[in-house]
Amino acid sequence: DLIERLYRPFFWDRQAEHGPDDAPYSPHPVFAYDGEQLSVRYYDDYIHKGYVLAGEELDAQGEDALEALQHIVNDPAHSIEFRIDRGQLQFINNRQFAHARTKFSDDPGASMPRHLIRCWYRNEGLPGLEGQPA
Numbered sequence: 001d002l003i004e005r006l007y008r009p010f011f012w013d014r015q016a017e018h019g020p021d022d023a024p025y026s027p028h029p030v031f032a033y034d035g036e037q038l039s040v041r042y043y044d045d046y047i048h049k050g051y052v053l054a055g056e057e058l059d060a061q062g063e064d065a066l067e068a069l070q071h072i073v074n075d076p077a078h079s080i081e082f083r084i085d086r087g088q089l090q091f092i093n094n095r096q097f098a099h100a101r102t103k104f105s106d107d108p109g110a111s112m113p114r115h116l117i118r119c120w121y122r123n124e125g126l127p128g129l130e131g132q133p134a
Contacts, residue, residue, distance in 0.1 A: 002061065002064055002065040002068050003031075003065070005061045005062055005064075005065040006029065006030040006031045006065050006066075006069065007029050007030075007031050007032070007033075008029055009027035009028055009029050010027065010028065010029065010030065010047045010050065010051075010058070010062060010066075011025045011026070011027055011047070011050035011051050011053070011054040011056060012025060012026055012027070012028050012041075012046050012047055012050040013025055013045075013046045013047075013049035013050040013052075013053055014026055014050075015046070023053075023054075024053045025049075025050040025051075025053040025054045026050075028041055029041070030042050030047075030065075030066075030069065038096075039096070040096065040098065041094075042069065042073070042098060044066055044070055047066065073098050081102070094120075
């Protein structure tokens with residue numbers, strides 16, 4: 001079953017956030033449930049790059065599961081779009097909400113380009129799912 005495959009580990013590209021002696025990829029599931037809370041970690045590009053870094057091929061069931069999930073998250077019926085105006089702040093729990101940004105182009109007449117600051121916060125433990133390293 002495709003949903004079950006998403007609960008098993010995939011190789012993820014660690015985006016150079018690893019020590020010099022550590023692998024540049026790490027295994028993590030897309031979905032994890034600890035008995036109380038469902039956590040989601042999904043970025044298709046990081047998974048496919050993780051398999052390249054691991055020198056492995058993504059299994060057919062994994063590919064089908066990711067394709068089905070991509071179809072669901074790209075369906076306009078499952079999304080909202082809004083604008084963040086100057087001075088506004090947005091907090092998103094990356095483990096509970098899928099989110100993305102549309103392409104941004106600075107206004108050619110603007111005196112200053114856009115300035116966006118991203119910060120990652122966590123309440124406790126390591127940044128990965130289930131307290132594991134990212």
